[in-house]
Amino acid sequence: MGRHREFDVEKALDAALCVFWRKGYEGASYADLTEAAGVERPALYSAFGNKEALFRKVLARYYERYVDYVPAALQLPTAREVAAHLLQGAIDLTTRFPDHTGCLGIQGVLAGSDEAEPVRQALIEARVEAEAQLRERFERAKAEGDLPETARPDTLAAFLMAVLHGMAVQAKAGFSRETLEAVAEQALATWPAGKGEGDLRVRPQP
Amino acid sequence: MGRHREFDVEKALDAALCVFWRKGYEGASYADLTEAAGVERPALYSAFGNKEALFRKVLARYYERYVDYVPAALQLPTAREVAAHLLQGAIDLTTRFPDHTGCLGIQGVLAGSDEAEPVRQALIEARVEAEAQLRERFERAKAEGDLPETARPDTLAAFLMAVLHGMAVQAKAGFSRETLEAVAEQALATWPAGKGEGDLRVRPQP
DNA sequence: CCTTTTTCATAATGACCGTTATTAAAGCCC
DNA sequence: GGGCTTTAATAACGGTCATTATGAAAAAGG
Numbered sequence: 001m002g003r004h005r006e007f008d009v010e011k012a013l014d015a016a017l018c019v020f021w022r023k024g025y026e027g028a029s030y031a032d033l034t035e036a037a038g039v040e041r042p043a044l045y046s047a048f049g050n051k052e053a054l055f056r057k058v059l060a061r062y063y064e065r066y067v068d069y070v071p072a073a074l075q076l077p078t079a080r081e082v083a084a085h086l087l088q089g090a091i092d093l094t095t096r097f098p099d100h101t102g103c104l105g106i107q108g109v110l111a112g113s114d115e116a117e118p119v120r121q122a123l124i125e126a127r128v129e130a131e132a133q134l135r136e137r138f139e140r141a142k143a144e145g146d147l148p149e150t151a152r153p154d155t156l157a158a159f160l161m162a163v164l165h166g167m168a169v170q171a172k173a174g175f176s177r178e179t180l181e182a183v184a185e186q187a188l189a190t191w192p193a194g195k196g197e198g199d200l201r202v203r204p205q206p
Numbered sequence: 207m208g209r210h211r212e213f214d215v216e217k218a219l220d221a222a223l224c225v226f227w228r229k230g231y232e233g234a235s236y237a238d239l240t241e242a243a244g245v246e247r248p249a250l251y252s253a254f255g256n257k258e259a260l261f262r263k264v265l266a267r268y269y270e271r272y273v274d275y276v277p278a279a280l281q282l283p284t285a286r287e288v289a290a291h292l293l294q295g296a297i298d299l300t301t302r303f304p305d306h307t308g309c310l311g312i313q314g315v316l317a318g319s320d321e322a323e324p325v326r327q328a329l330i331e332a333r334v335e336a337e338a339q340l341r342e343r344f345e346r347a348k349a350e351g352d353l354p355e356t357a358r359p360d361t362l363a364a365f366l367m368a369v370l371h372g373m374a375v376q377a378k379a380g381f382s383r384e385t386l387e388a389v390a391e392q393a394l395a396t397w398p399a400g401k402g403e404g405d406l407r408v409r410p411q412p
Numbered sequence: 413c414c415t416t417t418t419t420c421a422t423a424a425t426g427a428c429c430g431t432t433a434t435t436a437a438a439g440c441c442c
Numbered sequence: 443g444g445g446c447t448t449t450a451a452t453a454a455c456g457g458t459c460a461t462t463a464t465g466a467a468a469a470a471g472g
Contacts, residue, residue, distance in 0.1 A: 001470040002418030024317035026232060030460065040421055042462075051460065107317035110378060111230035111308070124379045158385055159392040162372030169371040170364070172316060173330045179364055186365040190396030207440040208448030236430065246451055248432075257430065 009047055012037040016044075017058045021100040025055050025109045025119050052119055055108070059122070062104050066093055074133060079141035080191050082134075083160055087184035090164045094171035095180065102172030106165055131161045151192045163187045215253055218243040222250075223264045227306040231261050231315045231325050261314070261325055268310050269332070272299055280339060285347035286397050288340075289366055293390035296370045300377035301386065308378030312371055337367045357398045369393040 015036040019028045030051070034041050048054040069089030076082050094102050105127060109120040138153035147153070167180050221242040225234045236257070240247050254260040275295030282288050300308050311333060315326040344359035353359070373386050 001416070003420075003468045003470090005419065006468095022317065023319055027318035027322065029319065029458080031458085041460090042422095043420070045461070046419075102317070106375060110316050110375065111228065111313035112233035113229055113235065116233065127379065152388065154385075155388040155392055158376070158381070159369075159389045162376055162389045162393075163365075163368055164372065165375040166368030166370065166372030169312060169316065169375065170368055173333065175364070179360075182358065182361040183365045183368045186361055186396060187368075187393075190392060207446070209438045209440090209450080211449065212438095213450095235428080237428080247430090248452095249450070251431070252449075 005047070007037070007039045007043060012039050012044070012047070013058060013061055016048075016054060017061055017104070018100055020055060020058050020108065021062075021097075021102075021104045024107050024112075025051075026112045026116050055119055056122065059104065059108070059126070063126070067105075069093070070130060070133075074137050078146040079138050079156070080146070080188070080193075082137055082141075083156075083191060084184075084188055086134075086160065086164065087167075087187065088181075090167055091171075091177055091180045091184060094168050095175075095177045101174065103165075103168035106168045107172055127161065127165075131157050134160060148192050156192075159190075160187070211253070213243070213245045213249060218245050218250070218253070219264060219267055222254075222260060223267055223310070224306050226261060226264050226314065227268075227303075227308075227310045230313050230318075231257075232318045232322050258325055262328065265310065265314070265328070265332070273311075275299070276336060276339075280343050284352040285344050285362070286352070286394070286399075288343055288347075289362075289397060290390075290394060292340075292366065292370065293373075293393065294387075296373055297377075297383055297386045297390060300374050301381075301383045307380065309371075309374035312374045313378055333367065333371075337363050340366060354398050362398075366393070 015038070016028075016033050019032045019036045022028075023032065030041055030044070033044060033054075037044065044054065048057055069092075070086065073082050073085035073089060076085055090103070105123055108123050109116045112120060135153050135157040138147060138151070138156050141147040142149070142151055142153055147156075163183070167175075167183055170183070171180060221244070222234075222239050225238050225242045228234075229238065236247055236250070239250060239260075243250065250260065254263055273295075275298075276292065279288050279291035279295060282291055296309070311329055314329050315322045318326060341359050341363040344353060344357070344362050347353040348355070348357055348359055353362075369389070373381075373389055376389070377386060
């Protein structure tokens with residue numbers, strides 16, 4: 001029983017996602033959030049809890065709906081394809097929307113006040129977990145022979161994450177998709193070749 | 207004539223530098239700044255102007271005193287040495303101080319409120335200028351033959367900057383110096399060889 | 413229809429933000 | 443040493459922050 005909720009929770013979350021993406025966790029105020037969502041303050045609190053809880057819900061949504069290329073990439077057959085797909089996916093994500101470029105997981109809280117420390121740690125943990133998945137995938141690739149015996153899966157994972165993070169910083173600075181694709185290609189040029197892999201380009205032509 | 211200033215302006219700037227480095231521009235409050243500097247609020251205002259002016263002074267100091275390895279690197283004889291020195295310098299800078307890791311130029315304002323937009327743009331411009339200097343250096347290297355004719359100086363500059371930014375993000379997340387050195391080595395593994403350059407390691411052993 | 417329950421909107425909360433009067437203290441010139 | 447200038451310290455400024463009390467509006471049950 002009781003009154004029905006009038007606003008669309010999904011749309012409100014999407015609006016909050018955009019605001020956090022653009023301004024980061026601490027840079028986004030409730031004035032921004034309520035204006036974007038078209039919903040009054042108490043409605044956001046009753047629906048999502050406080051600001052940190054709202055951000056965590058938004059972050060989960062972000063990973064589900066925008067960073068879904070990561071699990072997809074991890075299932076590709078070779079380590080090189082995994083890396084190439086991750087790079088291309090990150091470029092798409094960080095440059096697709098002109099009004100909120102970059103990556104929420106990076107610019108959410110890179111540095112901030114003590115009050116934002118839990119959120120900052122949450123973002124770090126998410127990145128660490130992603131890197132661990134990547135390392136495990138490359139260990140498998142090494143076992144399967146599509147990475148050479150001399151390859152270091154942990155280093156490759158850390159390197160790839162560094163390039164991804166750096167491209168996210170550049171995307172937030174307004175870099176073009178073309179520039180980022182050149183960066184990705186250069187990153188892949190370093191990629192150790194497995195058995196019978198000679199073509200080192202991002203998207204091999206037939 | 208008039209009363210002499212009692213606090214050390216240089217030390218106050220150093221203190222503010224540390225605070226901004228740790229918490230970013232908007233994350234640092236005047237309560238933090240005055241406590242770190244041991245100086246009351248009005249003294250900071252009369253000596254440096256408002257928060258943005260203080261940050262810009264701090265940023266200039268940061269480049270002078272901490273990022274001085276960049277102009278030094280640009281004068282090295284080969285493009286590869288330039289890249290290697292930049293990578294090593296960034297690793298040193300971003301991991302040397304355990305209480306303020308990462309890079310002020312990155313985590314100062316990556317994303318923030320509208321009020322921080324001018325500072326954000328200033329940081330972007332500084333990075334763009336650094337990348338332009340790097341590109342020019344690599345163009346010279348190409349002309350001098352220590353980069354091959356197929357090399358793209360703009361791409362190499364953007365790639366190197368991406369790796370540097372990514373390492374700064376990782377350093378702020380607490381990554382160890384050893385990990386970052388492995389990342390740097392992997393980044394250099396792709397480096398296009400000039401005439402008679404075969405050794406692609408970061409620090410060649412005798 | 414009336415009560416109950418939930419949501420809505422208005423507006424207020426205390427705390428902290430960056431910034432600045434205001435007043436007292438300290439040093440130089442005449 | 444008095445007048446003048448600059449700095450120091452206290453305390454306040456208006457504004458915005460995240461958060462919430464309050465009461466009206468709306469829907470369901472009995």
